[in-house]
Amino acid sequence: MNPKNRIDELIELLNKYNYEYYILDKPSVSDSEYDRLMQELISLEEKYPEYKSPISPTERVGSVVLSNFTKVAHEKPMLSLSNVFNEDEIIKFDERIRKEGYNPEYVCELKIDGLAISLIYKNGILERGLTRGDGKVGEDITHNVKTIKAIPLKLTKNIDIEVRGEIYIDKKEFIRVNEERKKQGLELFQNCRNLASGSVRQLDSSIAAERKLNNFIYHLPNPLDYGLYTHEDAMKYMESLGFRVNSKRRICKNANEIISFINEISEEREKLAYDIDGIVIKVNDIMIQEALGYTARSPKWATAYKFPATKVTTKLIDIKFTVGRTGKITPNAILEPVKVAGSTVRKATLHNEDYVLSKDIRIGDIVVIQKAGDVIPEVVKVELDRREEKLPKFHMIEKCPVCSSKLIRLEGEANHYCPNPLCNARKVEKLIHFASRKAMNIEGLGERIIEDYYNFGYLTDIPSIYNLKKYKDELMSLEGFGEKSINNLLDSIEKSKKNSLEKLLFGLGIRHFGEKSALILAQRYTNIDNIKNTSIEELTSINDIGEIMAKSIVEYFSNPENLNMIDHLKMYGVNMTYLGKKQIEDENFKNKKFVITGTINAMSRDKIKEEIGIRGGNAVDSVSKNTDVVVVGQEPGSKYEKAVKLGIEIWDEDKLLKMLGGTHE
Secondary structure, three states, rough: HHHHHHHHHHHHHHHHHHHHHHHHOOOOOOOOHHHHHHHHHHHHHHHOOEEEEEOOOOHHOOOEOOOOOOOOEOOOOOOOOOEEOOOOHHHHHHHHHHHHOOOEEEEEEEEEEEEOOOOOOOEEEEEEEEOOOOOOOOEEHHHHHOOOOOOOOOOOOOOOOEEEEEEOOHHHHHHHHHHHHOOOOOOOOOOOOHHHHHEEEOOEHHHHHHHHOEEEEOOOOOOHOOOEEEEEEEEHHHHHOOOOOOOOOOEEEEEEHHHHHHHHHHHHHHOOOOOEEEEEEOOOOOOHHHHHHHHHOOOEEEEEEEOHHHHEEEEEEEEEEEEOOOOEEEEEEEEEEEEEEEEEEEEEOOOOOOHHHHHHOOOOOEEEEEEEEOEEEEEEOOOOOOOOOOOOOOOOEEEEOOOOOOOOOOOOOOOEEEOOOOOHHHHHHHHHHOOOOOOOOOOOOOHHHHHHHHHOOOOOOHHHHHHHHHHHHHHHHOOOOOHHHHHHHHHHHHOOOOOHHHHHHHHHHHHHHHOHHHHHHHHHOEHHHHHOOOOHHHHOOOOOOOHHHHHHHHHHHHHHHHHHHHHHHHHHHOOOOOOOOOOOOOOOOOEEEEEEEEEEEOOOOOHEEEEEEEOOOOOEEEOOOOEEEEOHHHHHHHHHHHHHOOOOOOOOOHHHHHOOOOOOO
């Protein structure tokens, strides 16, 4: 037989058997027959490598080793979901949508506890797998995605498509991996989610292949482009393409039916082969989804019900106090180690003095703890009937646990603060915040390394980060630091100098000042020197800037030490200007929804979306009755015909450029 024909035949057969086994759960051949055919294919591909196909099941063995992960921007952001925690909040979610004039039905599906993934196919062939990352930029993990047998390498149709879902690991596989690690004396994984996440982010794909990762697909970002008008139809369509979708879902017509489904799944939860941490509730009608739109972080047409936090009891053996970057003092419960929601908890936040006193928490108590949102451990209450006699009441400390400065409590606040700007703990926390991903994003400068460098004297304040290159040889001599890691760190530090102003503003750690506020100020004032001269009155006139935040900003830029630090950062070449485009007040765009179809010669589609955005408009993907303008280029598709049918305003390329007024250059 012709070797190429036999290779093609084996690939088709084995992919068919994979689909039957991993998607349909209906194998048609024995394991031994599958293994025999796989060995034949491996032998033929080794002998005739020129005939090997990118959709060969041998791609799943895991033979790729990367030196690092490549970061890739998502074509459409991977937003997170808002959360609801009880029946009242589910009812309010439903009522909010009905108040918009809709009578929706919902698709309720299991919230798989794993790692979000985006899969991109070109002409039906898997091209790329990306992690969610920060929602805008993910990491390319294609080499590991190919090892997951539930993910098709080739679809049933030769189409271009992106789908999104969850990579997870079954409970049995979690137990198997931990048993192997225990035999080898290795640290055990705390839960299925951590194991799945850690496996997917291995540079060596053979490790991912060994761990039998699994997958469910649950989202098609652009269903209207495929003629699909409900989420349920999109799920069925993705299943027809060869994807594994979860059959445990239900269409619900109201909040009562949603609650009934949640109650049913809650009883089944422990019997499932995989972990879930809630139920996702989505409006089924895609046109209603489009009309409801999105917030900056999440869709308005979906939410996630989170199961009640797991509660356990343990003994509180001590209370320790930590100092944050703003000087805030936080009491923390030191606990006898206990398992909560799959991980071992040794400490939990007690928030502040009022919280501890209101619950009468004392050292030596048996306390109930839970993970709020299954993430942050907190002490819920004390088991008073188990309290030993004469346990001393809690007393808030009066001095900073690090520098011994007398603590202050500001009027109207529940928190105590260390007022000493030279406090070592505050300095370290400020450095950690400045280097963090949402601030200056200095890779390689994590919490542990910052603490080490501070203790060794290489880091003293924020500007000293940009002086680390002076100590390159000394840093490489430290245990655990090699030339490659130090070079990567110094490169990342240099790269951070080119960040836009909003990153720097957020990194400075101004009290009451967040990521969104940093962007608003950067867009409005464009340069840090302009911000220095603002007043409280001027700042409070800006949307989303309240009096407390305005006062904090003015106080920060009135402090000579802060101004001196900023001058030092300038000296090291740190950018102080906004690199994006300033917001423009334009009534032709403000609060309007735009759809772009066809080819615009003057600029890219991304550029058009950017220009619409800075003028207060919103670029959406699908035409609906709520669309205000459709921008039409050469060879427009069905979106143009639909716009004409609905009587929506249409701009051609000339009209678009005229409306932009030449400011897009």
